[in-house]
Amino acid sequence: MSFQFTEENLKRIEEARKKYPTSLAAVMDACYIGQEQNGHISEEVMEEISRVLDVPKTDVLGVVTFYTMYHQKPMGKYHIQVCTNVSCMLRGGYEIFDAIKNKLGIDNMEVTEDGKFSIEEVECMGACGGAPMIAINNDYYENMTKEKVLEILESLK
């Protein structure tokens, strides 16, 4: 199974490449674009990034394995990130984490059978003033309660 970037994404990578004096620096942007197109960063995606940017495959692998926001296995359509760091913990972060786990019947870094939801316990996301918080894909939801979280889950189809 081979992976190829779409024309549009190739252009985006080319744009990212122009920001830097070396092509290696564009690897992080390319990984995001690959993850967006493919859902996760498989070995084929890494090979394609290495080919497009002309950088060693090992360098791409090094980046993908270092940063936690790159996923090497498929995540749900809605990737739910729950902060349990101190500020959120003090205001009930773990209760919310448990409530979501119970509701979806999955544990940390697991995906529901229908592929719709995945859940990740994350470190501080910089929303301590709105603690406890969760993020679904790129969107922040602050000042959460168990009820509000379950309501949000219901609304996601």
Added chain:
Amino acid sequence: MEKIVLPDIPNLDNLDVYIENGGFEGAKKAFQMSREDVIEEVKKSGLRGRGGAGFFTGLKWSFMPRTKTKPHYLAVNGDESEPGSFKDRQIFEKNPHQLIEGIIIAAYAIQAETVYIYIRGEYYNWIQMLQKAIDANYERGHLGEKMRETFNTDFYCNVYIHRGAGAYICGEESALMNSIEGRRGYPRVKPPFPAQNGLWGNPTTINNVETITNVPKIIANGGEWFASIGAPKHPGTLLFGVSGHVNKPGVYELPTGTLLTDIIYNYAGGVPGNKKIKCVIPGGSSMPPLRGDSIEGVKMDADSLREAGSMIGTGGIMVMDEDTNLLDVLLRISHFYHHESCGQCTPCREGTGWMEKILRRIKNGQGTSRDLDLLVDVAKNIEGRTVCALGDAAAWPVKFMIERFRDEFEKYVKPEVVIPVPNKIHSLKHSTFTVESIKISSKDGIQLKLDN
């Protein structure tokens, strides 16, 4: 009180509104000054870095080579991953143009033609907001080659956002540079310092987002004006992010030197249920915690906090009420640093793991009081023995939390004593027993009940 970084002006994220309210006056003035004079003015203002270390910004800029033989870079640190700090996000959202104006002035002062704003990957929506603001400034001729005409100068710079991908360590300046270069975020050994050998081996300056956002007002109003605000040795305002057990958590811009109790009780609305405060971490999770009964009279500026036994860090104030289980808090903090250690230096990679394991043992009810000493010992063996400051950041909460709240932690462990007992094989060897296993009676004297 005048707010410098986040003024109460509605729609300030609109470029026209920003310009109507004195925007780009600082940049215009800067381009009529020489580079040296801009740096001199910032030095005079006493502006110190807002990212945690509190280094003098003007002095940092002056380390950049005066004659340019290689490209110069400015990297703006918006990684903001320190638990308890959430200030830079407010700047991206509410006052992005002042940040961009500050970048223009700083880039001019250090002759950087390329600027990277490093923003953590989770801030996707705020990256979009800032990119919109950058695009608007390109259109208006404030950035790129057009700025030569706009500001009547021979200098121009380009500004790019580099999106991080979820690594706390990339907030460390040299790890941040590796990340911009597209590598794993490993901190570099210093020296050489970034001003000599930074991005791609070229002279680079790294400043925090909040630091840079202060610059336009300093140039517009003069360094002396800025130096007169707040604490004399650490002037200006700070964005204090208050979180945890307070009624009104949020970001409050206040002059340095404001009383910690004033921030907690007057601005953040006090503690819910009027409970007492057990512990306050004044500058983000890596700073030494203060006991609730010792915060009276503590002022929030670098020197006053140092005297009080902590540090200003990023100004992220975490408040914990009297019912907080500090063991849970410390375990969570240790888990964080274990998770975020990049693995480069042995003391940090191994030590953070051991500290978490020992704390988990205590949490499981199997800890003894000697474990507390062991924790402090491990922490002291990490501190100062690593390439970057993450080692210290991991060690301080453990060391100071246990030292300052020993009474609290003793409750979670079995007391253990070391008494010299005559041993038939090694007559003077010291042996260790838990207090429960020692029975003292007048009839039998001291008896030991051994489990194994």
